[in-house]
Amino acid sequence: MKRLVMLLAAGVVLAACSKKEPPPEPVRPVLSIEVRAYDQENLGRFAGSIQARFESNTGFRVPGRIASRNVDVGSEVEKGTLLATLDPTDQQNQLRASQGDLAKIEAQLINAQANARRQQELFNRGVGAQAQLDAAQTDLKTTQASLDQARAAVRQSQDQLAYTELRTDHPAVVTAWNAEAGQVVTAGQQVVTLARPDIKEAVIDLPADLAEQLPADVVFVVEAQLDPSTQTTAIIREIEPQAQSATRTRRARLTLAETPAGFRLGTAISVTLSSAIKPRIELPLAAVQDVDGKSRIWVIDPQNQTVSPRDITLLGRGADSVILGGGVKNGERVVSAGVNSLKPGQKIRIDEDSPR
Known part of the structure; x- marks a missing residue:
């Protein structure tokens, strides 16, 4: 009997030793994204160029x-x-002709002045006639006027040559x-x-519908395509009143708040339009899980490296993103892909941030 009891006890010990501990939950790598609230609505991004505000078409x-x-x-x-x-040949010939006319008039003036002096002396001595004196003085005045006209013709010819x-x-x-x-x-x-390179502006083409409905508080951010760090803000100076028939766009000219050195004439730029809105949170569509008619996301505990589900309220749903009305705070980190394979309290490893 004692031997039987010992055998039974040994069997119990062996059975207990044969039981295996359940394997630990695997650590699942996930993609994540930090929740950020937006207070600007993106209205579009358009290509354009830096141009001079003032241009002149010059000719001879x-x-x-x-x-x-x-x-x-x-x-x-x-x-x-x-x-x-x-080719200045014609203008040079005209100048020489006018200079010759001037020299001739100057010689005539010398004779007219001498004749007027003689007639005046004869008249003063009482041997000259008044009619002859009057004729000499009239001839002098006429020659003086002709001289002025000839000098003006020379100046005009000189100007024509300069042109x-x-x-x-x-x-x-x-x-x-x-x-x-x-x-x-x-x-x-x-x-x-x-x-003129001193005053530059950004020039873009906007769709006619957007140009007609731009909000009053629209903000234009202008950046160089080859160097996005070179950027500034701008405001509308003018929009063409009529859309181009081929493209149905209207050209907009923007006054730059600043003119960075990288904004040379002809620089290709990108212009982003945005408008102030009530702060909202936007997440990728893959971050949302629909369960029993409710929407939820998986929030990451950064200290314990675990996840937990949280119900959220959706305000809108797009092709690849959703707009949240509540349920998550700005700055929290949520799983952005693979939410259907997660369990509450599951250990995770954050591989990288998913792109927005």
Whole structure:
């Protein structure tokens, strides 16, 4: 009997030893995202360029054949820089002719002055006639008027000759040439386009519908496409009243709050439009789990590296995101993918942040 009891006790001990402890819950790697409240609504992102606010189309003030073109597109020129010249032959001939007329009138004036003096002396001695004196004085006045006219003609010819040189009247950047050397142009014909680099603005094309419904508090953030760190804000200066028929867009010109050095003329830019809204939280659609008609998310405990479910209220649902009305605080971290395979209190490992 005693032996039987010992055998039974040994069997119980062996049975107890044969039981295995349940395996620990696996640590699940997850993607996560930090909850952030937004108070700006993104209205779109548009491409554009930096342009000069003031541009001028310049041409010669006299007709002629272009003899030389001295600068190229993109050149920065100072005030008074020679841009192009015309063949000055016609203007030089006109100047020589007017100078010859002036010399002839000057000689006639000398004779008229001498004749007027003689007639005055004869009249004073009582041997000259009043009629002859009057005629001499009239001839002197006429010759003096002709001299003034000839001098004006010379100045005009000199101006015409000077107009064969096209110079800038302010610092500028050459943005376009519309004529080449050897081409005959008329007076006032557009030859070169100059942009003033001191005042720059951003130029973008907005959809006509958006341009008509822009909020009063819209904010424009302008950044260089090649260097997003080069950025500033801007406000609308003007919007074209009529949409372009081909693209159904309206051109908007924006006044920059600042002009960074990277904003050169022609710089490609991206302009983001946003408007102030009531603070809200937006999460990826994959972060939300629907259970029994309710929506919930999995909130991460950063100290214990565990997750727990939490019910939330949705205000809106998009193609790949949702807008929350409550249930989570700004700054908390939630699981952004794989929520259907989680359990309350499960250990997790955060691999990386998911992109927004």
